[in-house]
Amino acid sequence: GQQLNQSPQSMFIQEGEDVSMNCTSSSIFNTWLWYKQDPGEGPVLLIALYKAGELTSNGRLTAQFGITRKDSFLNISASIPSDVGIYFCAGPRDSSYKLIFGSGTRLLVRP
Amino acid sequence: SAVISQKPSRDICQRGTSLTIQCQVDSQVTMMFWYRQQPGQSLTLIATANQGSEATYESGFVIDKFPISRPNLTFSTLTVSNLSPEDSSIYLCSARGEGSGYTFGSGTRLTVV
Numbered sequence: 001g002q003q004l005n006q007s008p009q010s011m012f013i014q015e016g017e018d019v020s021m022n023c024t025s026s027s028i029f030n031t032w033l034w035y036k037q038d039p040g041e042g043p044v045l046l047i048a049l050y051k052a053g054e055l056t057s058n059g060r061l062t063a064q065f066g067i068t069r070k071d072s073f074l075n076i077s078a079s080i081p082s083d084v085g086i087y088f089c090a091g092p093r094d095s096s097y098k099l100i101f102g103s104g105t106r107l108l109v110r111p
Numbered sequence: 112s113a114v115i116s117q118k119p120s121r122d123i124c125q126r127g128t129s130l131t132i133q134c135q136v137d138s139q140v141t142m143m144f145w146y147r148q149q150p151g152q153s154l155t156l157i158a159t160a161n162q163g164s165e166a167t168y169e170s171g172f173v174i175d176k177f178p179i180s181r182p183n184l185t186f187s188t189l190t191v192s193n194l195s196p197e198d199s200s201i202y203l204c205s206a207r208g209e210g211s212g213y214t215f216g217s218g219t220r221l222t223v224v
Contacts, residue, residue: 033213040120042203042215043154045112088153090213097142097207098169101154 002027002093006102013079014110021105022073023089032065032072033090033099043088047074079109113138113208117216124194124223131190132219134204139184142207145177148218149200157202160187194223 006023013019023032031050035043047058049065049072056063062075076083089102114137124130134143143160158166158179166179181187191198204216 035215040217040220042115042117042205042217044215045213048212098144098156098159099154099205099213100156103153 002029002091002100004089004091004100004102006089006105008105009103010106010108012108012110015079015081017079019076019079019083019107020073021087022071023102024071025091026070028069029072029091030069030095031092032063034061034063034072034074035088035090035101037086037088037104039085043090046087076107079107081109081111083107084109112212112214113140113206115204115206115214115216117204117219119219120217121220122222124221126194126196126223128194129190129192130194130219130221131188132202132204134187134189134206134216136185136206138208140206140208141184143181143187144205144207145179145187145189146203146205146215147200148203154203157189160189191221194221196223199223 004023034046037043047063052069053067054065060077086104086106088104090099093100116135145157146154148154156169157172158168160166160179160181162181178190199222201218201220203218207213
């Protein structure tokens with residue numbers, strides 16, 4: 001079945017640095033979603049991408065929908081301590097409405 | 112986007128008992144889902160909660176273990192039955208509303224002792 005391969009698994013960076021993470025799949029996705037999960041909370045949607053090649057920003061976050069429709073990346077610029085959390089990519093499986101999730105990227109920010 | 116209230120937020124249960132988790136959405140939504148997140152892992156879809164009919168379960172999840180109700184377009188429950196320590200996880204409900212927005216409840220952290 002479809003799978004999302006997310007990397008890196010974790011990152012430990014200095015406050016102020018930029019961060020990049022990505023998701024790839026062997027299958028085509030029509031939608032890419034990026035979520036952040038804080039400890040003890042459910043995932044919160046950061047950015048939604050609906051079109052191949054689309055580049056979308058949300059504050060310091062920028063995400064792109066790969067032209068092949070098989071990948072997406074999320075960039076965080078000028079990281080701050082509250083960026084700490086787990087970031088997940090997700091997409092609807094097999095053209096259904098059922099979301100599958102990547103394995104997550106755990107981000108730690110050193111003040 | 113829809114706001115989801117999920118409860119309880121956490122519980123500690125004895126093995127062999129059951130826990131029912133409730134999910135209330137502040138608006139009518141077309142689809143509701145239940146996920147499991149095992150410690151340190153990603154989210155895995157358990158089932159789609161169908162309004163007025165039986166839930167649709169994913170491979171590896173069965174109705175006897177995870178009965179689900181969805182009596183209307185704003186409410187659903189998940190029961191985790193005959194608990195064992197392996198059921199210790201975070202359980203999350205999700206709703207898909209207008210457009211393609213998927214929102215999540217804050218999760219229920221279950222510990223089985």
